Amino acid sequence: xxxxxxxxxxxxxxxxxxxxxxxxxxxxxxxxxxxxxxxxxxxxxxxxxxxxxxxxxxxxxxxxxxxxxxxxxxxxxxxxxxxxxxxxxxxxxxxxxxxxxxxxxxxxxxxxxxxxxxxxxxxxxxxxxxxxxxxxxxxxxxxxxxxxxxxxxxxxxxxxxxxxxxxxxxxxxxxxxxxxxxxxxxxxxxxxxxxxxxxxxxxxxxxxxxxxxxxxxxxxxxxxxxxxxxxxxxxxxxxxxxxxxxxxxxxxxxxxxxxxxxxxxxxxxxxxxxxxxxxxxxxxxxxxxxxxxxxxxxxxxxxxxxxxxxxxxxxxxxxxxxxxxxxxxxxxxxxxxxxxxxxxxxxxx
Amino acid sequence: xxxxxxxxxxxxxxxxxxxxxxxxxxxxxxxxxxxxxxxxxxxxxxxxxxxxxxxxxxxxxxxxxxxxxxxxxxxxxxxxxxxxxxxxxxxxxxxxxxxxxxxxxxxxxxxxxxxxxxxxxxxxxxxxxxxxxxxxxxxxxxxxxxxxxxxxxxxxxxxxxxxxxxxxxxxxxxxxxxxxxxxxxxxxxxxxxxxxxxxxxxxxxxxxxxxxxxxxxxxxxxxxxxxxxxxxxxxxxxxxxxxxxxxxxxxxxxxxxxxxxxxxxxxxxxxxxxxxxxxxxxxxxxxxxxxxxxxxxxxxxxxxxxxxxxxxxxxxxxxxxxxxxxxxxxxxxxxxxxxxx
Numbered sequence: 063x064x065x066x067x068x069x070x071x072x073x074x075x076x077x078x079x080x081x082x083x084x085x086x087x088x089x090x091x092x093x094x095x096x097x098x099x100x101x102x103x104x105x106x107x108x109x110x111x112x113x114x115x116x117x118x119x120x121x122x123x124x125x126x127x128x129x130x131x132x133x134x135x136x137x138x139x140x141x142x143x144x145x146x147x148x149x150x151x152x153x154x155x156x157x158x159x160x161x162x163x164x165x166x167x168x169x170x171x172x173x174x175x176x177x178x179x180x181x182x183x184x185x186x187x188x189x190x191x192x193x194x195x196x197x198x199x200x201x202x203x204x205x206x207x208x209x210x211x212x213x214x215x216x217x218x219x220x221x222x223x224x225x226x227x228x229x230x231x232x233x234x235x236x237x238x239x240x241x242x243x244x245x246x247x248x249x250x251x252x253x254x255x256x257x258x259x260x261x262x263x264x265x266x267x268x269x270x271x272x273x274x275x276x277x278x279x280x281x282x283x284x285x286x287x288x289x290x291x292x293x294x295x296x297x298x299x300x301x302x303x304x305x306x307x308x309x310x311x312x313x314x315x316x317x318x319x320x321x322x323x324x325x326x327x328x329x330x331x332x333x334x335x336x337x338x339x340x341x342x343x344x345x346x347x348x349x350x351x352x353x354x355x356x357x358x359x360x361x362x363x364x365x366x367x368x369x370x371x372x373x374x375x376x377x378x379x380x381x382x383x384x385x386x387x388x389x390x391x392x393x394x395x396x397x398x399x400x401x402x403x404x405x406x407x408x409x410x411x
Numbered sequence: 412x413x414x415x416x417x418x419x420x421x422x423x424x425x426x427x428x429x430x431x432x433x434x435x436x437x438x439x440x441x442x443x444x445x446x447x448x449x450x451x452x453x454x455x456x457x458x459x460x461x462x463x464x465x466x467x468x469x470x471x472x473x474x475x476x477x478x479x480x481x482x483x484x485x486x487x488x489x490x491x492x493x494x495x496x497x498x499x500x501x502x503x504x505x506x507x508x509x510x511x512x513x514x515x516x517x518x519x520x521x522x523x524x525x526x527x528x529x530x531x532x533x534x535x536x537x538x539x540x541x542x543x544x545x546x547x548x549x550x551x552x553x554x555x556x557x558x559x560x561x562x563x564x565x566x567x568x569x570x571x572x573x574x575x576x577x578x579x580x581x582x583x584x585x586x587x588x589x590x591x592x593x594x595x596x597x598x599x600x601x602x603x604x605x606x607x608x609x610x611x612x613x614x615x616x617x618x619x620x621x622x623x624x625x626x627x628x629x630x631x632x633x634x635x636x637x638x639x640x641x642x643x644x645x646x647x648x649x650x651x652x653x654x655x656x657x658x659x660x661x662x663x664x665x666x667x668x669x670x671x672x673x674x675x676x677x678x679x680x681x682x683x684x685x686x687x688x689x690x691x692x693x694x695x696x697x698x699x700x701x702x703x704x705x706x707x708x709x710x711x712x713x714x715x716x717x718x719x720x721x722x723x724x725x726x727x728x729x730x731x732x733x734x735x736x737x738x739x740x741x742x743x744x745x746x747x748x749x750x751x752x
Binding site: 171172173198199200262264265266267268269270271362374375378379380381382383384385386387388389392393 | 521522523548549550612614615616617618619620621711724727728729730731732733734735736737738741742
C-alpha cells in the first residue's frame with residue numbers, strides 16, 4: 063500500500079485532487095482521491111492543457127455571452143465535469159465525500175449580495191458541488207446564508223486562525239437556523255493556504271532583514287493549520303480543514319491522520335509517492351516551540367497565528383488575501399471572461 | 412489622431428506626458444501627441460512580445476537561444492526596452508525628466524535589496540536613458556538609495572501611498588549626498604503613485620466593510636494622496652518627480668493638470684482625455700474635505716493618506732502592494748520566463 067492509499071483508506075484523512083485536467087482527475091481517482099478542487103486559474107489551465115477535450119464543449123456555449131456570465135459558464139463546464147466523475151463517491155459515502163467546487167467571481171470578494179446570488183446559481187450545477195468563496199467579512203455573511211440553506215461550502219483564501227474560527231462561527235449560526243427549519247446542514251470546508259502563507263512570510267521576513275532560515279519559514283502555514291485544527295476540534299466544530307497550496311511531502315505528513323481533507327495536485331502526488339514517507343499519523347505531533355518563537359518575530363505571522371490576530375474587516379486587507387484574489391482574478395477569471403469570445407474585456411491592466 | 416487635451420497638457424503646462432504601453436503603434440501615436448517618455452513593466456513587455464510577434468521577430472533573432480531564468484527575462488526586456496529607448500533618446504533631458512524609458516526588476520524578489528541592486532545595475536547599463544523601476548518596499552527603497560548613489564535613473568513603483576513616496580524622496584536625498592561625496596552625478600528620480608490601483612483596492616475594502624464610503628469618494632482616494640504628497644514635496648523642495656500611474660479615468664489626470672509631475676498615461680486614458688474640452692490647471696484645487704472625511708473612516712485609507720500612515724516594513728504588507736506584485740509576477744515576469752523566442 064502506498065502512502066496516498068494508506069492516508070485515504072486507513073486514517074480519518076481524505077485527499078482530493080487539485081486541478082481540472084480530465085487526465086489528471088482520472089489518475090487521481092485511481093490513486094484514491096475522493097473529490098476534486100478547482101479555481102479560475104486551474105479552469106483556464108485545463109483548457110490550455112487539454113484543448114481537444116474541451117474545445118467542442120466551449121464552442122457549444124457560443125461566443126456572445128456577457129463577460130461575467132461567460133467565465134461562470136466556463137467554470138461550470140469544468141466543475142460539472144469533475145462533479146460527474148466523483149458522483150459515485152458522493153453516493154457511496156452519503157454525501158461526506160465526492161465533491162467538486164464552484165468558485166464565485168473573485169472580483170466580488172467584498173460584495174455579499176452579488177456572491178449570494180451567484181452561489182445560488184452555482185448550487186444548481188449539481189448536488190455534489192460545493193460553493194467556493196473567499197473568507198472576507200462579506201464572505202462570512204454569505205457562508206451563514208449557505209449553511210442555513212443547506213448549500214455545501216468551501217471557504218477559501220483563508221490563511222489565518224482568526225479567519226477559520228470566523229468561518230466556523232458563521233457556519234454554526236447558519237446551521238442552527240437550518241436545523242430549526244428541518245434543513246440538513248451542509249458540508250463546510252475551511253481551506254488553509256499553507257504554502258501561500260509561507261511564500262508571503264518569506265518575502266516579508268526578508269524585507270525585515272530577519273535572517274530567518276528557510277526551514278523556519280516553511281513551518282508557518284503548517285503551524286497555523288495545526289493550531290486551527292486543534293481549536294476546531296476543541297469546539298466540536300463540523301467544519302473540515304483543507305490544507306492547500308502544498309509545497310512538499312512535509313505538508314501532508316504534518317497533518318496526516320487528522321480529520322482533514324488534503325487537496326493535492328499531480329506534481330505533489332508524485333512527490334509524495336516518490337518520497338514514500340513512513341505511514342504514521344503526524345497530526346498529534348506538536349510544532350517545535352523554538353520554531354514558533356522565531357516565526358513570531360514577524361508581525362504578519364502573529365496576525366495569522368493568533369485566534370484574535372485579525373478582525374473580520376481586516377481579512378480582505380491581508381497580504382496573502384490580496385495576492386490570491388489578484389491571481390484568481392487576473393490570471394483566471396479575467397482570461398475566462400473573454401476566452402474564445404467575440405466580446406472584449408472591460409477590465410483594466 | 413490629434414489629442415488636443417494631451418497636446419495642451421504637455422505643451423502649455425509644467426506637466427510632462429509619459430506613455431504607458433510597449434505596443435509600437437500606440438507609442439507612435441502617443442509621441443505624436445506630446446509624450447516624451449515611456450513606462451514599461453513586466454506585464455507590458457509580455458503583452459507586446461505576445462501580441463505583436465511579427466514586429467519583434469527580427470530583433471529577437473539577436474538574442475542567444477537557450478537562455479534561462481533572470482538572464483532570459485532580462486534579455487527579452489532589453490530587446491523591447493532598448494528599442495523604445497532609441498525612440499525616446501532625442502527627447503533626453505535629465506532636468507526636465509524627458510526622454511527616458513523604464514525597465515523593471517524581478518517582482519518575485521521585492522524583499523531582497525542586494526538582489527535588486529545587482530539587477531538594477533545591469534539594467535541601467537542598457538542605455539543612458541533607461542530608468543530602472545524598483546518596488547517601494549522597505550528593501551526596494553534601500554536599493555533605490557543605493558542606485559541613486561551609483562548615479563542610476565530610478566523610479567519607485569508598486570507605490571500607492573503618501574508614506575511610500577515620502578520615504579522614496581528621502582532615500583533620494585540621502586543617495587544624492589552619497590553621490591556628491593563620490594563625485595557621481597545623480598540620475599533621474601521618480602516616485603510613482605498608482606492612483607487608480609489604490610482606488611481599486613479601497614473600493615473592494617469599502618464594499619466589504621465600509622458602506623458609508625461612496626463610489627464618488629473612492630475614485631478620489633488616489634488623487635487625494637498624490638495631491639497631499641505633491642504639496643509636501645514642494646514644501647520640502649524635493650526634486651524627485653511624482654508620477655501618477657495606474658489611472659482608471661480621465662479624472663486622474665485632469666485633477667492633476669499643471670502639476671510638475673511625469674504623468675504615466677495609458678492609451679485607454681489618452682482616449683478618454685481626448686474628449687476633455689476644459690483646459691484648466693487643477694493641481695491647486697483641493698479634494699473636497701467631506702470626501703476626505705468619509706475616506707478617513709477607512710483604516711486602509713488612513714495608512715495611504717497620512718505621511719506616517721505606515722512604517723517602511725509595512726509597505727510590503729499593504730493590500731495594493733500584494734495585488735499589484737502578484738499581477739506583475741503571474742501576468743508579466745513569469746509568462747516572459749516561459750515564452751518561446
